[in-house]
Amino acid sequence: MRVEIQDEPLEFTEKGIPVSLRPYFQEYDLEKLDPESDAFTVMERALAWGDFAELRWLFRIYPYDELRSFVEQYGWRILPWQSFNYWENYFGLYVPQFRTRIWPH
Numbered sequence: 001m002r003v004e005i006q007d008e009p010l011e012f013t014e015k016g017i018p019v020s021l022r023p024y025f026q027e028y029d030l031e032k033l034d035p036e037s038d039a040f041t042v043m044e045r046a047l048a049w050g051d052f053a054e055l056r057w058l059f060r061i062y063p064y065d066e067l068r069s070f071v072e073q074y075g076w077r078i079l080p081w082q083s084f085n086y087w088e089n090y091f092g093l094y095v096p097q098f099r100t101r102i103w104p105h
Contacts, residue, residue, distance in 0.1 A: 008053060010053055010054070010057060013030055013031050013033070014031065015031070015032075015033065015034050015035065016035055016061075017030060017033055017035060017042065018053075018054050018057055020051070020053075020054060021045060021046060021049075021050065021054055023049075024045040024046075024048070024049045024050075025041075025045060028041070035061055039062065039066075040070075040074075042058075043058070043062060043066075043067060043070050044070075044074070044078055044079070046058045047067070047070075047071065047075070047079060047083060047087060048078075048079050048080055048083045049083075067091075068091045068093070071084070071087045071088065071091055071093060072091070072093050075087055075088065
């Protein structure tokens, strides 16, 4: 049985970022953020805190490989542990144990 999930329509800023992500960009003016030039910040916040509709938007805007390499390179340092573990499994990544800790001991 296949279940269809209907997203509620998202409102967007002039530059194309969902307005519903505003709480996760408190130190930024969401209207001035650009999905291309601010891709790092947009990916970080959406992967960490985005809901289903926002994540679908993220995967439409950025290529799968770009999101995968973002999680592989930076996720272990900047994403919350629960989010990082989810995306690590989703993308089939292996992050060496020493990279999951700040201190090498």
